[in-house]
Amino acid sequence: xxxxxxxxxxxxxxxxxxxxxxxxxxxxxxxxxxxxxxxxxxxxxxxxxxxxxxxxxx
Numbered sequence: 001x002x003x004x005x006x007x008x009x010x011x012x013x014x015x016x017x018x019x020x021x022x023x024x025x026x027x028x029x030x031x032x033x034x035x036x037x038x039x040x041x042x043x044x045x046x047x048x049x050x051x052x053x054x055x056x057x058x
Contacts, residue, residue, distance in 0.1 A: 016049050017041050024056070
């Protein structure tokens, strides 16, 4: 049971990170800012997403 829940949560985090990366790439932010946000999402998938959601380029 625990494996199923963690698998679903992992898939959800993956989908949210891909969505965030697409939004970052399509934003009007500078290239350096985009690269930093994408690296943050790749290194810290869940925490990076939450930080991007709160403080990322709008």
